[in-house]
Amino acid sequence: MSVLAMLLADSRFPGGGHVHSGGLEEAAARGLLRAEADLPPFLTARLRTAGLLAAVFAAASAHAAGSPRGDGVWDVLDAELDARTPSAAARYASRVQGKAFARAVGVMVVPSVDGDCGSTLRAVLAATPRPHHAIVLGVAAGSVAGAARVAAYLAVSGPASAAVRLLGLDPLWVNGVVAGMVDEVEAVAGEAVRWAGCAPAELPAPSSPGLDLLAEEHERHHREEVRLFVS
Template sequence: MGLATLLLLADGRLPSGGHAHSSGLEAQVAAGRVRDVASLEGFLRGKLATGALVSAAFAAAACTPSADLAALDAGLDARTPSPALRKASRAQGRALLRAGRAMWPATATAAVGRDPHQPVALGVIAAAAGLTAAETAVAAAHGTVTGPASAAVRLLGLDPYAVHALLARLAPECDRIAELAAKRSGDPVDELPAAGAPLLDIGAEHHATWEVRLFAS
């Protein structure tokens, strides 16, 4: 296992644009649904059961040698009903590819296009870096919760120690979701996980209309 490479790819300081996105948290904070560490935990557990499972499965699938990247990208489009979330995912995918090309020049950007969905870009970069599908799934699931957790500190002024204690408690569930996702990486695109979160889709569309906001999504 390339632990150092995995840590590098999962590092929140990676210049992939992730810091500009709250993964739907900003809209939920504004609606009063997330207001403290306890409600943040509920939000993150929901993300793990839905978005993390989908992202990790698609990232792991994109990392495999036989991956049909165009089909995976279309599959994510079908699983992302919110135009605002599709735009955010592709913006992050484009930024991630740029970072990946700088770190691992073998990244197959021609095969994946200019602005793929973020999980597909992650899988392509992970393959270029020599990671396995299982390791890629861990990076994807990890990023799904650490991004909004960091955003919560900025949006709500939460104690960062308490937020990281929460992430530590969620680590076993994150590993479990990643393991489930990796086992599905060889499935046909139509049979990959399709768990959704309608409230986040609705929130994303409202969030996109705000004139003043801290995060892009």
């Protein structure tokens, strides 16, 4: 993985990921996650559904960014990802993070925002002023494989970090859980790479009804009381 991809995957990157729990906050509030033993199954399920979806579209966006005809596909990719995200709350959270991520990338003085990549990011924002996070990530990552790996990794690292803050779990143990998922993260990223060159309409749509329901309930509760995370 390139240094740029590692930077984008870093929890300290100011892309807004720290305010998203990936459904873990609502799951914890409902008592579905209470102890250490509850975390690995949640992370695995999220990686294989929402994580795969994000990795696929990040990889497809990276592929489009490197294609001579990529400029005309951004609104199509955005619409296809919308169609594969049934929860309005999840769509909103993805777009909030996508906008924050685009702003962070746009002001960084790194190779990803110079030359063609900078113009690609501007084309994305022109086509979709509030793009989905996976699409911006794909443009910024610089390679198809890097985009897929970062998206898959973020699908588990974000909720894992939230578990430390919400449940008071041992951060060393939690990071050990994430480290133990390396092979699964690589497998999801590898599957996403295989789909990268397909037409947007042909991309897979791994579903996660449970996460969709958690997203909707979290958004409703967020209006009623103070929550630590946006999603």
